[in-house]
Amino acid sequence: MTVTALCHGEGCRGAGADGRPRRRTVRDGRLCRTCRDHLSAGLGELAHLYEECGRVLGGTTPGSLRERTTGGELPGLPFNGAAADVRARMVSVLGSWGGLVAQERGLPAPPRTVADLTAFLQRNADWIAAHPAAAEASEEIARLVRSGRRAAFPEPARTFRLGDCPEPGCPGALALSVRDADRSAGRAVVCDSDPAHRWTSDRWSELSDSMEAGRAPAAAPATERWLTAGDIAQLWHTPTGTVYRLASEERWRRRNRAGRTYYSESDVRACFDRRAAARA
Template identity: 80%
Template sequence: MTVTALCHGEGCRGGRGDGRTRRRTLQGSRLCRACRDHFAAGLGELAHLYEECGRMLGGGAPGSLRERTTGGELPGLPFNTAAADVRSRMVSVLGSWSGLVAQQRGVTSPPRTVAALTAFLLRNADWLAAHSAAAEATEEIARLVRAGRRAAFPDPARAVRIGVCPEPGCPGGLALAVREAARADGPAIVCDAAAEHRWTSDRWSELSHCMESADPAGTAPAATATERWLTAADIARLWHAPTGTVYRLASEERWRRRNRAGRTYYSETDVRACFSRRAARG
């Protein structure tokens, strides 16, 4: 397609202060291809984040506080107010944009559920990308995604144990330092025995093969000797993929999964094989 003006997307407009150049739009759109794809990915992720936040409503977040009342705790009360607030905002914001599309396009509004609203907006993503409010739409969806991630995965400082250190003679274990993994160039994978054994998360596929070679007899702790289990957020950080893509692949590829304390964990072997096939296809 022919390119025209400067992109109005949240990604381009938000990058002006750090020296990044705003990209040019696709013909007939107010967004560049990257911002348009990011907008669609955000919409796709919101439906999954809504469900993840729903699992937090019982106050299961680490360190969450439950209000005490003289009559005891009320059955079914959503103690995790952050998760409840984000879910409410998702319905409100997505409903508002869906109402705009339905009114101006003369189509029927979708049911007021996050799954239906996001599916409707995805079908109309190109129309919204060309609308005069495209900038506001991308900004609001990006804010919702960030808020949803914070509410659904509220412990950014945690470390996820992922196996034995592959360095020869090192007795340590590796962990994904989630706070560092959020930074593009952070030393996200660290050894608990040697501070100098640190890797960025984009080397995970290489490291995971080395870890198998480093522990051929299965001497690692039981939780990591035979299979590693990762959350969708962990997979997204390790393989630099949108969380929405992780959920989609988990369903399409039928990754093995386990549920623990209301959270879903996926087989690292299945995940790695899937992303290896995708990389081989280019």
């Protein structure tokens, strides 16, 4: 008899909060087919990321040039601590899961190298997907992949202007710096003229209202700002899936530029103001 339940894998963990339905598991497993495939693919990517992190341990990043020297490394060359930490965690986490599989299945433990551990775990991916700890395995592997990507392929921060600083007499402009791979909560909207003029990004709707209210009545209408779904998710602390759903339901104005979609900031702000009022 085939029994299915709601999946608790990494890909389904946030479902519901952002409007997506949770997928169901396959057969008697604990993961849906998609999360099981992501688990296996993540294991395969970790072997590659481990090698890539090794290449940046001495401070070299993709696309950078470093002068070759004779006689070994010179003192004081930069050391990429993030890459070293990720590599150590890969060995530790993969070693723990490899030990669990080997012990419970009565198999010889694989050598404690990332290449051997990931290959061993991939061969046993179906068994892991049916294990009571499948959700934890899915989450830990996905977290390792994200950390490995950030360490191996660091992105420069992207800064976008939000408008004039609303503080009286301040000539500065507000900006928010984000990294696409690390949109952590709590980033600040900061004035480029006076760093003391700063607001946490979750106050953007309130701040934007004060900016509009502070404009002189005779002033020309403000130029419309256009934000990506990621920008909106960051500023309003909302899952990206919810942003796309609201954009469709509320018919936000949009523009396409260089293959990316941008949404009208005034439409977005009005939508989130209504939602905040409804909650209140």
